Amino acid sequence: MVWINAVLQGVLLGGLYALFAAGLSLMFGVMRFVNIAHGDFIVVGAYLILTFVISWGLNPIIGVALVLILMAAAGYLNQRFVLNRVLGKDILPPILVTFGLSIIVQNGLLELFSADSRKLPTGTWETSSLALTDQIAVGLLPFLMFLTAVGVIAAMQFVFYRSALGRMLRATSDDPEIVPLMGGNNARIFAIATALASLVVGIAGIWLAMKTNFDPAAGPARLLFAFEAVIIGGLGNIWGTLLGGIILGVAQTVGAQIDAGYQILAGHLVFLLLLVLRPKGLLPKVSH
Amino acid sequence: MTRLLETQGLTAHYGDFQALFGIDMTIDAGETVAIIGSNGAGKSTFLRALTGLRPTAGQSVQFDGQSIAGLPAYRIHKLGLAMVPEGRRLFPSLTVEENLLIGAAGGRKGPWSLKSIYDLFPDLVAKKHNPGTALSGGQQQMVAIGRALMSNPKLVLCDEISLGLAPKIIKDIYQAVPQIRANGTSVLVVEQDVGQALAVATRVYCFMEGRVSLTGTPASLTRSQIAQAYFGLTEEAH
Ligand SMILES: Nc1ncnc2c1ncn2[C@@H]1O[C@H](COP(=O)(O)OP(=O)(O)O)[C@@H](O)[C@H]1O
Ligand SMILES: [Mg+2]
Numbered sequence: 001m002v003w004i005n006a007v008l009q010g011v012l013l014g015g016l017y018a019l020f021a022a023g024l025s026l027m028f029g030v031m032r033f034v035n036i037a038h039g040d041f042i043v044v045g046a047y048l049i050l051t052f053v054i055s056w057g058l059n060p061i062i063g064v065a066l067v068l069i070l071m072a073a074a075g076y077l078n079q080r081f082v083l084n085r086v087l088g089k090d091i092l093p094p095i096l097v098t099f100g101l102s103i104i105v106q107n108g109l110l111e112l113f114s115a116d117s118r119k120l121p122t123g124t125w126e127t128s129s130l131a132l133t134d135q136i137a138v139g140l141l142p143f144l145m146f147l148t149a150v151g152v153i154a155a156m157q158f159v160f161y162r163s164a165l166g167r168m169l170r171a172t173s174d175d176p177e178i179v180p181l182m183g184g185n186n187a188r189i190f191a192i193a194t195a196l197a198s199l200v201v202g203i204a205g206i207w208l209a210m211k212t213n214f215d216p217a218a219g220p221a222r223l224l225f226a227f228e229a230v231i232i233g234g235l236g237n238i239w240g241t242l243l244g245g246i247i248l249g250v251a252q253t254v255g256a257q258i259d260a261g262y263q264i265l266a267g268h269l270v271f272l273l274l275l276v277l278r279p280k281g282l283l284p285k286v287s288h
Numbered sequence: 289m290t291r292l293l294e295t296q297g298l299t300a301h302y303g304d305f306q307a308l309f310g311i312d313m314t315i316d317a318g319e320t321v322a323i324i325g326s327n328g329a330g331k332s333t334f335l336r337a338l339t340g341l342r343p344t345a346g347q348s349v350q351f352d353g354q355s356i357a358g359l360p361a362y363r364i365h366k367l368g369l370a371m372v373p374e375g376r377r378l379f380p381s382l383t384v385e386e387n388l389l390i391g392a393a394g395g396r397k398g399p400w401s402l403k404s405i406y407d408l409f410p411d412l413v414a415k416k417h418n419p420g421t422a423l424s425g426g427q428q429q430m431v432a433i434g435r436a437l438m439s440n441p442k443l444v445l446c447d448e449i450s451l452g453l454a455p456k457i458i459k460d461i462y463q464a465v466p467q468i469r470a471n472g473t474s475v476l477v478v479e480q481d482v483g484q485a486l487a488v489a490t491r492v493y494c495f496m497e498g499r500v501s502l503t504g505t506p507a508s509l510t511r512s513q514i515a516q517a518y519f520g521l522t523e524e525a526h
Contacts, residue, residue: 167386168393174379180361181339181371183394183439 001135006257007250008132012142014229014249015149016211018242019204020222021229022152023197025241028230030173030193033087033094037102039223041198044105045071045205046214047113050120068202075198080191087190102219109216120209145207149242152200157238159196169193228271234281243282247274289316292443292474293338293369296348300330300337307333309498315443320465320475322485325495326518331478332374334495335445339371340364352442366394370441374448374478376432378420385416387431391438398440399471405434408464426457433464437473444468446477450484462488482514496520 024038035041045067052063086093128140160166172179172189179186208214208222229248233240248267255266274282293315300308308330315321323331336342338349338356345358356364370391378387388405406413409430415423420431429449436444450458458481465475465488479485485492486506494502494517502509502517 164389164393167382167390170381171379171390174381175377177341178373178377180341181365181373182390182435183362183365185360185362 002257003254005136006253008136008138009142010250010253011246012138012146012249013253014242014246015142015146016204016207016245017225017229017248018149018153018245019145019200019207020226021233021241021245022149022156022238023200023204024223024226025230025235025238026156026197026200027194029236030169031087031190032091032173033083034091034098036095036098036223037105037219038098038201038226039221040102040105040109040219041071041075041201042205042208042222043109043214043216043219045202046120046209046218047109047118047205048202049206049209050118053120064206067206068199071202071205072195072199075201076191076195078198079194080187083194084187084190106216106219113216115215115217117213117215118209119213120206122210125210141210145211148203148207149245152203153238153242156196156200160238165192225267228267231281232271232274234283234285236285237281237283240281240283247282289318291315291350292317292319292352293476294348294350295338298334298337298344298347298349300333300342300344302333307498308337311495311498311500313493313500315474315476317442317474318469319490320469320477320488322489322492323476323478323495324480324482324485324492324514324518325501326480328497329495330498331495332447333498335371335447335476335478338364338445339369362394365439366396368396368440368442369445370436370439370443371445372429372432372436372447372449374451376428378428378431378435380419380421382420383417384412384420384423384431387420388434388438391435392440394439396440400437400440400473402438404471405437408437408467409434424457426453426461429453429457429461430464433461437468441473443474443476446475448478448480450479450481458484482518494518 020042024035027033027035048067048070049063052058052066053060083094083097086097122141125141129137130140130143131137160169168184168189171182172184172186176186179189225248229244230241231244232247233242233244247270251270252263252267256263291314293313295311295313297310297312298308299306299310311334323334325331333342337344340359340361343358347357349355349357351367351369356367379390382390385402388402411427412430412434415427420428423431433446433449449461462484468475477485477488489506491505492503492509493500494514496517502513
């Protein structure tokens with residue numbers, strides 16, 4: 001029973017990793033662009049919700065809305081005025097710039113919030129659970145987190161494959177050079193893609209704040225989990241990102257069940273194993 | 289006749305390399321103009337300059353009564369200038385129908401719709417849910433033309449739409465040109481096949497090494513004039 005329970009907790013934890021990974025996957029899919037500061041932006045989202053709800057005492061719903069609006073707007077502006085300038089055939093400049101952003105963000109957070117580890121209290125959500133059988137129960141918080149991940153992935157899938165915006169994003173991913181011949185402005189399309197990704201980063205940050213302790217240096221590890229989930233699931237496959245998150249989560253909780261010290265290591269080992277066995281990821285890149 | 293397009297002394301460069309040395313061209317509404325010329329003459333570069341894919345800031349390019357020199361390509365597109373690029377360049381992640389729909393992303397109104405494109409190229413109907421690149425070469429070219437027409441352009445530029453296709457397919461595709469013109473869209477075709485160009489066009493320009501070497505109506509041009517303008521040789525020199 002403990003093993004079933006470990007797997008179940010891992011699946012739910014996978015929802016969080018899928019949320020970490022979704023924004024990264026979207027930006028890579030549209031712009032072939034890896035944002036090294038991705039994890040730090042997730043942590044920014046976590047500090048924002050903490051500030052709005054705890055420090056300022058705002059209604060949580062208003063706090064969530066503010067985080068999402070701010071993150072999306074910041075993503076749009078960052079892409080339009082900073083990152084678009086370094087996008088090009090050479091993949092090194094964007095990596096260097098976002099690496100720099102990562103350091104700036106971490107130091108900025110340290111300055112503002114100190115190195116103390118923080119967490120957003122969620123009241124009764126933390127202690128409530130849903131009994132699945134008389135021996136297996138899942139916590140309400142992880143359950144809602146998983147539902148959020150499924151909802152976010154489904155919404156991204158819908159936007160990407162069923163909307164005019166998604167059509168333009170896929171076309172831009174295929175051949176940005178001739179998208180202007182369709183009336184598309186690449187700079188604006190990239191900024192919209194980053195705004196969408198940043199919205200998801202905001203959601204991931206809010207769940208990070210509710211689920212675990214975080215501090216200003218927590219970003220790089222989130223980036224690593226996001227990378228692993230994206231690559232396990234298969235680059236360019238949105239549902240694959242959820243699958244990748246779940247596999248990573250299960251590997252970690254099962255590892256922890258063997259020995260508490262193995263949690264993180266088990267995740268990395270499963271990632272490496274899958275990288276060797278299925279370097280292109282578990283699910284194929286979908287074309288339409 | 290209203291003047292649709294006019295360039296004066298248009299030049300274009302790739303780095304230090306000059307590809308166009310002062311192209312003067314006019315196209316009136318309702319015309320079908322053909323550009324002929326050998327490989328590397330600068331035909332595609334000229335079309336890229338017109339559509340804004342090559343920079344033209346500060347030069348003289350008039351389209352539909354306004355200067356479009358230096359405008360970004362997506363804005364030129366929205367003014368009603370569409371292009372079927374060399375090599376078709378369909379979006380592989382998009383289905384045939386999605387490739388057509390994205391052509392309409394600029395939001396211009398007019399006679400062209402999915403329905404009228406499918407009427408023009410009935411072969412595409414059965415393939416509309418296939419990936420654009422899973423079609424025969426001729427059908428891919430139809431999608432590329434349809435995608436350009438979906439923007440309801442005033443002028444459509446077609447870059448070597450017959451390249452690599454069988455003669456029967458080329459005939460099918462060129463049969464669309466009169467219908468395109470009947471819908472009020474003027475046409476500029478780039479062709480290496482001189483016979484095809486003379487058959488379809490009301491006026492022909494021949495490019496050689498980045499310059500216009502000959503221009504006139506098909507009826508007014510002799511074979512030896514064209515050969516000289518095309519290859520830079522006199523017929524005796526063959
Ligand atoms: N991207 C490019 N970079 C450098 N030179 C180019 C490029 N594209 C074309 N050229 C050069 O410009 C000249 C005109 O090319 P192009 O316009 O493609 O000719 P055409 O379409 O008539 O065959 C050629 O000499 C070609 O080598
Ligand atoms: Mg060419």
